Amino acid sequence: MTTTLTDAATGAGTVRRGPLRGLTWLMVRQHRATLYSVFALVVLGSAAILYLRGEMTDTLNAAGWPRKELTTQLELGRRYSYLMLALGCLPVLLGVFVGAPLISSDREHGTAQLVTTQSVPRRRWLIAKLTVGYGIALVAGLVLSALYTWWWKPYRTVFPAAWLDGSTFDNTGPVLPAFCLFLTAAGVTTGVLLRRVMLSMVVTLGFSVFANVAWDQIRNSLGTSHLFTYPLNGEPAGVPGRQELDSWVGTADGTLYGWGTCAEATEAAQNACVKEKGIVNHVTEYLDYDQMPSMQWTGAGILLAATVALTVFVVWRVSRRPL
Numbered sequence: 451m452t453t454t455l456t457d458a459a460t461g462a463g464t465v466r467r468g469p470l471r472g473l474t475w476l477m478v479r480q481h482r483a484t485l486y487s488v489f490a491l492v493v494l495g496s497a498a499i500l501y502l503r504g505e506m507t508d509t510l511n512a513a514g515w516p517r518k519e520l521t522t523q524l525e526l527g528r529r530y531s532y533l534m535l536a537l538g539c540l541p542v543l544l545g546v547f548v549g550a551p552l553i554s555s556d557r558e559h560g561t562a563q564l565v566t567t568q569s570v571p572r573r574r575w576l577i578a579k580l581t582v583g584y585g586i587a588l589v590a591g592l593v594l595s596a597l598y599t600w601w602w603k604p605y606r607t608v609f610p611a612a613w614l615d616g617s618t619f620d621n622t623g624p625v626l627p628a629f630c631l632f633l634t635a636a637g638v639t640t641g642v643l644l645r646r647v648m649l650s651m652v653v654t655l656g657f658s659v660f661a662n663v664a665w666d667q668i669r670n671s672l673g674t675s676h677l678f679t680y681p682l683n684g685e686p687a688g689v690p691g692r693q694e695l696d697s698w699v700g701t702a703d704g705t706l707y708g709w710g711t712c713a714e715a716t717e718a719a720q721n722a723c724v725k726e727k728g729i730v731n732h733v734t735e736y737l738d739y740d741q742m743p744s745m746q747w748t749g750a751g752i753l754l755a756a757t758v759a760l761t762v763f764v765v766w767r768v769s770r771r772p773l
Contacts, residue, residue: 670695675736
């Protein structure tokens with residue numbers, strides 16, 4: 451009795467073809483719950499942006515804008531505030547729920563050791579892991595950033611938040627996807643170092659809060675500020691998109707004093723102080739709206755460089771230390 455192998459293989463023996471195959475397909479299957487969750491967040495966020503943009507368009511058309519200037523700032527309501535909060539929290543959520551468990555979960559449960567002691571090289575397993583984790587973060591950030599930029603840019607003059615405000619600057623252009631990648635990489639690094647899922651998630655959350663506070667201090671320094679001088683008793687010229695950073699009073703030779711200098715109790719005392727110090731001008735430090743694209747790309751470059759540094763460290767650490 452003989453057996454032939456001419457029949458087509460079926461079931462588990464079928465070779466999977468296409469872009470998702472082998473180890474990458476296995477990683478996608480392993481993290482499909484995370485994929486579905488992030489996909490749902492992106493869909494909900496996209497729907498909210500589309501709905502609110504349509505609502506704003508209808509309101510502005512009814513008011514006759516831009517032919518008629520709005521007498522009051524456009525009121526966007528609580529839904530806008532909730533959306534801005536959600537977009538600001540997106541990188542944090544990705545760092546905590548995608549980055550932190552990505553490696554630590556496998557290390558805590560022994561899956562990493564099991565996989566890498568079979569036929570899969572350790573570095574190939576790690577690259578597949580990082581590809582899935584970073585891919586989730588990048589796609590989510592790109593989609594929501596593109597949609598929010600599409601909404602904000604033509605209507606920026608009627609938005610309640612200025613272009614340098616975090617709710618605008620950090621959620622448009624390249625900054626949001628770069629921040630998503632950075633905090634995801636920070637979560638992965640934390641998971642590699644701590645090896646425990648819950649501990650890694652808590653530490654990543656704390657680091658994310660610190661990173662956001664630090665970023666608020668860095669944002670204004672991403673561009674070169676300018677100085678605008680006008681007479682002490684004059685009025686500054688209004689320039690759309692000009693974002694004031696600081697202000698002083700100054701003398702004719704350029705000496706600057708704090709804005710509250712000569713804030714005496716009486717007008718006579720104020721005049722005497724001004725005359726004594728020779729104060730003749732108001733001086734304002736500002737950034738122009740035209741600087742926004744270069745500032746955003748500079749900030750995104752800093753975040754991406756930090757992401758690369760963290761990734762290199764993770765690859766080195768996993769390659770050198772036992773899983």
